[in-house]
Amino acid sequence: xxxxxxxxxxxxxxxxxxxxxxxxxxxxxxxxxxxxxxxxxxxxxxxxxxxxxxxxxxxxxxxxxxxxxxxxxxxxxxxxxxxxxxxxxxxxxxxxxxxxxxxxxxxxxxxxxxxxxxxxxxxxxxxxxxxxx
Amino acid sequence: xxxxxxxxxxxxxxxxxxxxxxxxxxxxxxxxxxxxxxxxxxxxxxxxxxxxxxxxxxxxxxxxxxxxxxxxxxxxxxxxxxxxxxxxxxxxxxxxxxxxxxxxxxxxxxxxxxxxxxxx
Numbered sequence: 001x002x003x004x005x006x007x008x009x010x011x012x013x014x015x016x017x018x019x020x021x022x023x024x025x026x027x028x029x030x031x032x033x034x035x036x037x038x039x040x041x042x043x044x045x046x047x048x049x050x051x052x053x054x055x056x057x058x059x060x061x062x063x064x065x066x067x068x069x070x071x072x073x074x075x076x077x078x079x080x081x082x083x084x085x086x087x088x089x090x091x092x093x094x095x096x097x098x099x100x101x102x103x104x105x106x107x108x109x110x111x112x113x114x115x116x117x118x119x120x121x122x123x124x125x126x127x128x129x130x131x132x133x
Numbered sequence: 134x135x136x137x138x139x140x141x142x143x144x145x146x147x148x149x150x151x152x153x154x155x156x157x158x159x160x161x162x163x164x165x166x167x168x169x170x171x172x173x174x175x176x177x178x179x180x181x182x183x184x185x186x187x188x189x190x191x192x193x194x195x196x197x198x199x200x201x202x203x204x205x206x207x208x209x210x211x212x213x214x215x216x217x218x219x220x221x222x223x224x225x226x227x228x229x230x231x232x233x234x235x236x237x238x239x240x241x242x243x244x245x246x247x248x249x250x251x252x253x
Contacts, residue, residue: 016211020218056169056243059162060236066158067232070151074225081215124244 015085019095027076027102031069034106038113039065045117049124064113072109076102136207140217148197148224152190155228159235160186166239170246189235193228200224 039061046057079098085091160182167178200220207213 013209013211017214020211020214051247053169055165059165060240063159063162063232063236063239066155067229067236070155070225070229070232074222074229077218077222077225080218080222 013084015088015091016082019082019085019091020080023080023095023098024076026099028073030103030106031072031076034110035065035068035072038068038110042113042117045121049117049120051124068109068113072106075105136213137203137205140207140213141201141203144217144220145197145201147221148200149194151225152193152197152228155232156186156189156193159189159232163235163239166243169243193231196227197224 042064043058043061046061047054050057050060079102082094082098085094163185164178164182167182168175171177171181200223205216207216
């Protein structure tokens with residue numbers, strides 16, 4: 001038996017790289033767009049939650065925005081890697097499945113954020129029932 | 134071998150930079166909360182804010198360095214993109230989780246203080 005040394009493939013897969021270069025700007029751009037729209041319109045919720053204390057409301061809004069960016073860019077980068085792509089048809093299929101999956105994920109996160117805002121608003125509008133120790 | 138070094142260096146640069154700017158913005162926006170908690174006594178707010186910032190940097194840069202260690206060799210451009218994005222993605226997710234925890238703590242403490250001041 002001859003010794004077989006496993007040499008990894010050194011051939012760079014150009015189509016894979018092209019796919020990454022298309023996927024990354026689309027995913028990041030989608031994240032930025034959604035974050036800007038969501039957090040421009042969430043200021044009113046924040047003001048409601050914090051009973052009109054403007055400084056804290058806007059600070060919380062900004063902090064949530066940064067968290068949203070981190071979460072979604074992290075997820076977008078995490079699902080980036082793919083198998084060997086041989087032709088353009090495969091590239092388009094992989095690309096569309098990735099972008100579709102990411103946009104569904106982004107939609108779910110968007111609705112979760114909205115849910116969070118509504119819940120916070122309801123919770124902060126409840127009168128104080130229990131005495132605080 | 135050289136590519137491995139470059140990719141690891143890039144990872145370190147990106148992750149540490151993100152941590153730095155995140156800490157700065159957390160510091161800036163957290164000050165409003167601290168002012169509410171300590172009822173505007175700036176001589177307490179500023180030192181506490183600084184200490185919290187240092188703690189944040191320590192924990193997050195520690196995490197970044199923890200994920201740094203690798204046994205893998207990079208052998209192509211596409212592999213280096215995959216590797217880098219996977220690592221950065223994991224780091225971002227962990228930092229995001231810590232960030233949300235931070236916000237939660239801020240909001241809980243602040244709302245408790247607010248309720249107390251209303252009752253008084």
